[in-house]
Amino acid sequence: MIRVSEMDFTYEKSKKKAIKGINFNIEKGEIFGFLGPSGAGKTTTQRILIGLLRGYQGSVEIMGKERRMLSKDFFENIGVAFDFPNLYQKLTAIENLKLIGSYYKNNCLNIDELLERVGLLGDKDKKVEGFSKGMKMRLNFIRSIMHDPEILFFDEPTSGLDPINAKIVKDMIVELKERGKTVFLTTHNMTVAEQLCDRVAFIVDGGIPVIDRPDNLKLKYGKHTVKVKYVENNVLKKEEFPMDSISHNSNFFQILKSKNIKTIHSQEATLEDIFIKLTGRELL
Amino acid sequence: MRTIKALKADVLFQLKQGFYIVYIVLILIYMLIISQLPSDASKIAIPLIIFGDPSIVGFFFIGGIVMLEKIQGVLQYIVVTPLRIREYLLSKIISLSILGEIAGIIIGATTYRESINWLLLMVGILISSVFFTLLGFLTVTRSDSVNEYFIDMIPYMFIGILPCFSLIDFPYNWLFNIFPSVLGLRLIFGAFYGISAANVSFFIISGIITNILLFNYTENVFENRIVYGGESK
Numbered sequence: 034m035i036r037v038s039e040m041d042f043t044y045e046k047s048k049k050k051a052i053k054g055i056n057f058n059i060e061k062g063e064i065f066g067f068l069g070p071s072g073a074g075k076t077t078t079q080r081i082l083i084g085l086l087r088g089y090q091g092s093v094e095i096m097g098k099e100r101r102m103l104s105k106d107f108f109e110n111i112g113v114a115f116d117f118p119n120l121y122q123k124l125t126a127i128e129n130l131k132l133i134g135s136y137y138k139n140n141c142l143n144i145d146e147l148l149e150r151v152g153l154l155g156d157k158d159k160k161v162e163g164f165s166k167g168m169k170m171r172l173n174f175i176r177s178i179m180h181d182p183e184i185l186f187f188d189e190p191t192s193g194l195d196p197i198n199a200k201i202v203k204d205m206i207v208e209l210k211e212r213g214k215t216v217f218l219t220t221h222n223m224t225v226a227e228q229l230c231d232r233v234a235f236i237v238d239g240g241i242p243v244i245d246r247p248d249n250l251k252l253k254y255g256k257h258t259v260k261v262k263y264v265e266n267n268v269l270k271k272e273e274f275p276m277d278s279i280s281h282n283s284n285f286f287q288i289l290k291s292k293n294i295k296t297i298h299s300q301e302a303t304l305e306d307i308f309i310k311l312t313g314r315e316l317l
Numbered sequence: 318m319r320t321i322k323a324l325k326a327d328v329l330f331q332l333k334q335g336f337y338i339v340y341i342v343l344i345l346i347y348m349l350i351i352s353q354l355p356s357d358a359s360k361i362a363i364p365l366i367i368f369g370d371p372s373i374v375g376f377f378f379i380g381g382i383v384m385l386e387k388i389q390g391v392l393q394y395i396v397v398t399p400l401r402i403r404e405y406l407l408s409k410i411i412s413l414s415i416l417g418e419i420a421g422i423i424i425g426a427t428t429y430r431e432s433i434n435w436l437l438l439m440v441g442i443l444i445s446s447v448f449f450t451l452l453g454f455l456t457v458t459r460s461d462s463v464n465e466y467f468i469d470m471i472p473y474m475f476i477g478i479l480p481c482f483s484l485i486d487f488p489y490n491w492l493f494n495i496f497p498s499v500l501g502l503r504l505i506f507g508a509f510y511g512i513s514a515a516n517v518s519f520f521i522i523s524g525i526i527t528n529i530l531l532f533n534y535t536e537n538v539f540e541n542r543i544v545y546g547g548e549s550k
């Protein structure tokens with residue numbers, strides 16, 4: 034669906050490259066996550082793919098055509114949710130959706146159903162200026178999917194949302210994927226990435242050192258251990274054992290048999306740990 | 318058609334943002350001023366006000382509208398929809414020209430006692446209204462805040478208004494007949510006092526050509542500054 038090769042980009046008024054020869058492919062029906070600290074180049078890459086930045090080097094192919102050759106009709110099949118909810122403040126939720134929706138050839142999905150889904154149906158006739166940040170973000174989100182586009186770009190889709198609404202939006206993104214849509218999302222949030230993405234790219238300083246499935250990354254780079262906590266002479270002690278040799282670790286069995294065990298947990302590295310390990314950078 | 322859809326959006330936006338209330342107040346003020354003038358003076362003042370109104374609307378309203386769209390971020394979203402920039406510009410021009418026409422007709426009909434060539438009046442308003450709205454667009458693409466707008470406006474204001482003094486006779490003043498503001502003003506005066514058919518056709522053609530050229534230029538500037546604005550910031 035999207036093929037990017039050797040893409041370079043330098044902002045007009047800046048001397049250094051914002052993007053340095055990156056390569057990645059995104060298949061149809063895939064959720065692809067771009068993860069990286071602030072200033073890494075996530076928004077820049079997304080804006081190039083969407084077509085809001087010209088003058089990139091290398092090749093960016095979307096649905097089989099070079100990006101710079103695509104006409105405005107391209108946007109019929111694209112949905113974008115920026116990280117900032119950009120809505121008509123004095124118009125109601127439903128007016129916001131209907132006015133923008135009228136610019137597309139596709140008939141829009143059932144708007145009331147979408148509003149219901151993100152808990153805004155009761156507020157549909159209220160002006161957006163009275164909405165909370167989270168309500169605006171939810172409206173912003175459904176506006177990007179209402180014309181049923183093939184490719185979706187989400188910039189920090191869950192930022193500003195409480196856990197319940199974040200869950201709703203994440204579920205909806207997974208449903209989009211199940212309906213064969215292609216999703217490109219950027220985030221700082223490793224949990225979001227882990228829960229949603231089929232593959233993630235770590236981006237740092239305009240380069241992509243790693244692209245892989247989150248579970249693969251954990252397998253390859255995560256330490257996998259068992260942590261046992263037990264009480265001995267009224268003192269809480271803990272010990273950690275590597276998972277792969279656990280079946281013939283006599284020390285481990287000795288503790289299990291003879292000590293007063295409090296907890297046993299298997300330990301997995303988080304994506305965040307792996308990011309730090311591979312890039313030497315903290316997220317955020 | 319997308320332009321019609323955009324026009325619908327613009328009218329709703331202008332209504333909800335309170336532009337029409339401001340406009341009604343403005344028309345009432347014009348009518349009040351005219352009613353206070355002695356009838357000789359009002360014969361000159363009426364065409365001048367009918368000319369001046371769409372220019373002010375074109376200039377200040379378009380500035381306010383686009384600035385609000387920028388601040389609310391809507392403009393940033395519109396550029397990722399299938400709506401073309403030319404459709405976006407066109408629908409705004411149409412919406413403001415309709416306002417200018419309505420105001421011109423109301424002011425003319427309620428204050429002027431003798432006959433008016435209405436068709437000519439409407440054509441004159443249209444030509445100057447389109448011109449001033451385009452100048453307003455050129456200004457607002459530059460500015461990021463209302464304060465900046467008032468400064469950036471000055472050169473465009475001169476381009477719009479100064480050539481109008483060519484209506485006073487002086488050598489080679491016909492050279493200014495490429496400015497749609499001058500042409501609009503001449504046509505509007507013509508609607509009140511009469512004008513030769515040759516002049517009407519020349520003024521209309523000249524006005525249309527300049528406006529089309531300026532429209533294409535504005536579309537380019539708008540695309541570079543607003544759609545691809547991130548490149549050079």
Ligand SMILES: Nc1ncnc2c1ncn2[C@@H]1O[C@H](COP(=O)(O)OP(=O)(O)OP(=O)(O)O)[C@@H](O)[C@H]1O
Nearest residue numbers: 044047051070071072073074075076077078547550
């Ligand atoms: N308009 C611009 N002009 C010049 N340089 C820019 C511009 N926008 C971004 N940059 C630079 O390009 C680099 C990448 O920025 P980008 O906005 O893509 O980062 P990001 O990963 O989206 O960060 P964040 O997580 O903060 O959104 C940064 O070094 C930034 O300073």
Ligand SMILES: [Mg+2]
Nearest residue numbers: 075076077188
């Ligand atoms: Mg960003």
